[in-house]
Amino acid sequence: MNEETRPEPEFSVFDPQRFLGLDEMGLRVLSWRRLGRPDGPGLRQIRCEPDSHDARWCPSCGAYARVRSSWLRTLAHVPYGDDAVHLLVRVRRYECVPCSRSWSDDLEAVGAGRGVLSVPAVMWALRRVCLDSMTVSACARLLHVAWAVVDRAVRERGMLLLEQADRFSSVRAIGVDEHVWRHGAFGDRYVTVIVDLTPRCDGRPARLLDMVPGRSAQVLREWMQARGGEFTRRVGVVAMDAFAGWKQAVESVVPHAVEVIDPFHVVQLAAARVTKVRCRLQRDATGRRGVKGDRLYDCRRALLTSDEYLGARGRARLMALFAIQANRDLMLAHDAYQRVIHAYRCDDRRRGERMMRELIDDLTGPGRYKGCRELASLGRVLKRRMRDILALFRHPRSSNGPTEAINGRLETLRGNAMGFANTTSYIQRCLIHSSQLKDILTH
Known part of the structure; x- marks a missing residue:
């Protein structure tokens, strides 16, 4: 050029x-x-x-x-x-x-x-x-x-x-998540983080849009209503976790927007069921929590490792663990967990959506997963939010991953500052640290 x-x-x-x-x-x-x-x-x-x-x-x-x-x-x-x-x-x-x-x-x-x-x-x-x-x-x-x-x-x-930059004027997709701004026994510890995901459509990084004290459906609802009708009509995608409060707020203010549940939280739900099954089997077998030397306890990390990154030693340990008939529920939970990961990692989005839909149908149907109460609970959760989970495959670059990444940056900011005294100061410093201000100062 x-x-x-x-x-x-x-x-x-x-x-x-x-x-x-x-x-x-x-x-x-x-x-x-x-x-x-x-x-x-x-x-x-x-x-x-x-x-x-x-x-x-x-x-x-x-x-x-x-x-x-x-x-x-x-x-x-x-x-x-x-x-x-x-x-x-x-x-x-x-x-x-x-x-x-x-x-x-x-x-x-x-x-x-x-x-x-x-x-x-x-x-x-x-x-x-x-x-x-x-x-x-x-x-x-x-x-x-x-x-x-x-x-x-x-x-x-x-x-x-x-304020002079008018950072809300071009927002078409947002990500919502909660964030702990202060670790203490008393007082409000949470803020709601709203991230602008619109730049990801152009291959640019997402940016912090705003932060609001508290975490509830009312907090997010009032924030979106305060932005005005033009803002709510323009927002077409809202990425979130499985918290029902976000869904209630979005449906009441921007019912036309597509709700997308982040893959991180879906994988986390499946991983939590694997851990619950392992702990239940451990208590049934020994009557206590797992300790070093117990086969179920020693395999806890291998159970949560993707098949692509599992070595030969880890595969052998899992095969020996699943060969025991009493560990059938653990094998089924591990299989469902791996199927969730494979669906999200599939290069073909249509095929990945089909894989996720088949998994949800298997978890809620009379198939091989029937009889495990942890997987039945997972199936109910995924079935209830099935439309939001599958929306990711139809709307690329709508993952809430950038929101989680910005949360990590805010943790670093709070560590460097050795804590903040009040919410107002913390929110303003976060906006300075991770918002559109970087582009304003460098252009």
């Missing part, structure tokens, strides 16, 4: 104002000094003042005002190597004698409001937290400011950019 070559910028005389980006902020450097050890990180203080004198003209009468007083405002700027950079800006207060009014230099382009960080420093911290997964404490240490200053600035700026 031919691309237009951009001309390289020419070299010019070194200008500290341009080097630090102070010219874009309308500041003029007066002097500087460095504090700290020569062989370690330090602090570079730069004294500067507004370069424009337009503020001296009275906005009412247009007279040339006099400088009544001035003070220094300290702003943390983008670090220079390992050294923090602080701007000591001389802010002048002007007075118009004929109008009897006073005003100060406008520093909104330097630092918003009464903030401690300069505008470039806020964007630097946001990029480090969002793109490099740097912790807020590490950013605060490099900037030589308090942790709360960086945390508040990053969250405010990040949420502002997300």
